Amino acid sequence: xxxxxxxxxxxxxxxxxxxxxxxxxxxxxxxxxxxxxxxxxxxxxxxxxxxxxxxxxxxxxxxxxxxxxxxxxxxxxxxxxxxxxxxxxxxxxxxxxxxxxxxxxxxxxxxxxxxxxxxxxxxxxxxxxxxxxxxxxxxxxxxxxxxxxxxxxxxxxxxxxxxxxxxxxxxxxxxxxxxxxxxxxxxxxxxxxxxxxxxxxxxxxxxxxxxxxxxxxxxxxxxxxxxxxxxxxxxxxxxxxxxxxxxxxxxxxxxxxxxxxxxxxxxxxxxxxxxxxxxxxxxxxxxxxxxxxxxxxxxxxxxxxxxxxxxxxxxxxxxxxxxxxxxxxxxxxxxxxxxxxxxxxxxxxxxxxxxxxxxxxxxxxxxxxxxxxxxxxxxxxxxxxxxxxxxxxxxxxxxxxxxxxxxxxxxxxxxxxxxxxxxxxxxxxxxxxxxxxxxxxxxxxxxxxxxxxxxxxxxxxxxxxxxxxxxxxxxxxxxxxxxxxxxxxxxxxxxxxxxxxxxxxxxxxxxxxxxxxxxxxxxxxxxxxxxxxxxxxxxxxxxxxxxxxxxxxxxxxxxxxxxxxxxxxxxxxxxxxxxxxxxxxxxxxxxx
Amino acid sequence: xxxxxxxxxxxxxxxxxxxxxxxxxxxxxxxxxxxxxxxxxxxxxxxxxxxxxxxxxxxxxxxxxxxxxxxxxxxxxxxxxxxxxxxxxxxxxxxxxxxxxxxxxxxxxx
Numbered sequence: 001x002x003x004x005x006x007x008x009x010x011x012x013x014x015x016x017x018x019x020x021x022x023x024x025x026x027x028x029x030x031x032x033x034x035x036x037x038x039x040x041x042x043x044x045x046x047x048x049x050x051x052x053x054x055x056x057x058x059x060x061x062x063x064x065x066x067x068x069x070x071x072x073x074x075x076x077x078x079x080x081x082x083x084x085x086x087x088x089x090x091x092x093x094x095x096x097x098x099x100x101x102x103x104x105x106x107x108x109x110x111x112x113x114x115x116x117x118x119x120x121x122x123x124x125x126x127x128x129x130x131x132x133x134x135x136x137x138x139x140x141x142x143x144x145x146x147x148x149x150x151x152x153x154x155x156x157x158x159x160x161x162x163x164x165x166x167x168x169x170x171x172x173x174x175x176x177x178x179x180x181x182x183x184x185x186x187x188x189x190x191x192x193x194x195x196x197x198x199x200x201x202x203x204x205x206x207x208x209x210x211x212x213x214x215x216x217x218x219x220x221x222x223x224x225x226x227x228x229x230x231x232x233x234x235x236x237x238x239x240x241x242x243x244x245x246x247x248x249x250x251x252x253x254x255x256x257x258x259x260x261x262x263x264x265x266x267x268x269x270x271x272x273x274x275x276x277x278x279x280x281x282x283x284x285x286x287x288x289x290x291x292x293x294x295x296x297x298x299x300x301x302x303x304x305x306x307x308x309x310x311x312x313x314x315x316x317x318x319x320x321x322x323x324x325x326x327x328x329x330x331x332x333x334x335x336x337x338x339x340x341x342x343x344x345x346x347x348x349x350x351x352x353x354x355x356x357x358x359x360x361x362x363x364x365x366x367x368x369x370x371x372x373x374x375x376x377x378x379x380x381x382x383x384x385x386x387x388x389x390x391x392x393x394x395x396x397x398x399x400x401x402x403x404x405x406x407x408x409x410x411x412x413x414x415x416x417x418x419x420x421x422x423x424x425x426x427x428x429x430x431x432x433x434x435x436x437x438x439x440x441x442x443x444x445x446x447x448x449x450x451x452x453x454x455x456x457x458x459x460x461x462x463x464x465x466x467x468x469x470x471x472x473x474x475x476x477x478x479x480x481x482x483x484x485x486x487x488x489x490x491x492x493x494x495x496x497x498x499x500x501x502x503x504x505x506x507x508x509x510x511x512x513x514x515x516x517x518x519x520x521x522x523x524x525x526x527x528x529x530x531x532x533x534x535x536x537x538x539x540x541x542x543x544x545x546x547x548x549x550x551x552x553x554x555x556x557x558x559x560x561x562x563x564x565x566x567x568x569x570x571x572x573x574x575x576x577x578x579x580x581x582x583x584x585x586x587x588x589x590x591x592x
Numbered sequence: 593x594x595x596x597x598x599x600x601x602x603x604x605x606x607x608x609x610x611x612x613x614x615x616x617x618x619x620x621x622x623x624x625x626x627x628x629x630x631x632x633x634x635x636x637x638x639x640x641x642x643x644x645x646x647x648x649x650x651x652x653x654x655x656x657x658x659x660x661x662x663x664x665x666x667x668x669x670x671x672x673x674x675x676x677x678x679x680x681x682x683x684x685x686x687x688x689x690x691x692x693x694x695x696x697x698x699x700x701x702x
Binding site: 107109125 | 660670683686
């Protein structure tokens, strides 16, 4: 039916370009899945930049991880040389060949052997390739580096025509191919292969700046798919090749609310009572010997005690040195190392370039999967790169750590006596919490102080605390802020002693006053007692004399009466009354 | 025409500067016009300049693809001189007789 036939495609369903994963760390991420399936991709770069390795990784990973056997057609190195070169990266080619997962074919093109006499084509190559692919059912093919043909064969026009035919043939076969090419002067490849192979072009670079070499990868072209266009650093080590992708620089991390201890109780108190946010980044800056690493050690110790994994990157000291130093403040890190909860990675900054450091750290983080990471000190990276570069690298690293929810503590050495509020590496705006270790000079002493310059998302103390490194760990002590200014060290101790003495004196004073009071009370009571006694005595006396007096008066009256009777006097009492009753009679009678 | 091994008889009368027999192997990939032409050219050349001192072997890579790797064959047709050493490879349809002779290190017959 004419209607339904639109060339076999329903234009409404646009299928996404299928991709074959390379298995190279980071590369599949930046390409959104790997190389285009069934097409040829060009990998170009100067000598020694890793093209062969890239191609070999693509094949070996395809064979071992994605069940896609592959054919490696080498135009430069022999099969033995190749096997030896990649053995150091953990690729066991002979086993794969035995298991029919891999075919290594070395095409030797010797100019001296060849005489060209007339017309020819490269069907021999096609036959070889076809045979190799069919023998193991390969889905992946590498041609490394096909430009060798240009030096071996004179007739360029035949060669170019045949190359065109080859890439069409590869596409018809449906294999995913990687073609390597040497970097040209003005073009991507010396022989202009990018004309024929233009579905995807990847450029590898290996440059040396300031005596440090860095490897970079860039996707120049990827037809039909969005891709990262930046240069990505990559590294090659005993685990093979790894590209460091720029992770979500889109600032899209989850914000956690869990809090974890810093390892120093009073510091937790200063940080809103609970410590750092999990997944946050902490910067500890200070001058030399301030105690930055010790704070880091406390944090690690606390984390390991909780059973969490810690990864420490050292740029100046060796791990053994750090462990020994921390013992002197009472922290023993060796048990955690033995139990596998703590791992140290030490590398001098000058060892390799910044990207390499970053890639190494990325790798280590991937492998170890820590909950906590320490970088000590990040300022030493300034010795190998400019401030802006270091800042960019640290930004990427912080980003990576935040995306994984790893709590990170970075130490930074600040120079000069005046601790300015700007670290040398200028990352203070990236970190969430900034602890500043300052020196407090007074009375001819230098003492250490700590304060929380900033801590996002929590209320924190604004006080300076005196920072002491004792043999049982870090102690934070209140400083004295008095009329004499801030007192630390011996001045503080003196002040403390003075205050204690004053307290004691006060107490004694109170006791003395109380005793005086008691004494007065006793005296008063004694006096009262004697007065009372006197009063009672007098009272008794008076009562007695009063009684006597009454008696005397009564007797006197009696006497007078009797006297009157004797005298037959008529006292007023005896006069008869003009009433019937003569009370006096009675009385008179009584009187007789 | 069918290409098979062709041998020539050895006649001491035609002693050439070198008495060594040239072992020649022609690699082709199917019976293409170019391959046919190459074989014809080769036959003619050998009869003309290597009378009695040659042996031609024809390998069809379509039939024996594994031999392409073993003998490092890229181009087709390729003529390989196995003996005398050193091994020489001559690619092309062999239409340039002079170059073939130079390649085989054979002095042209007078």
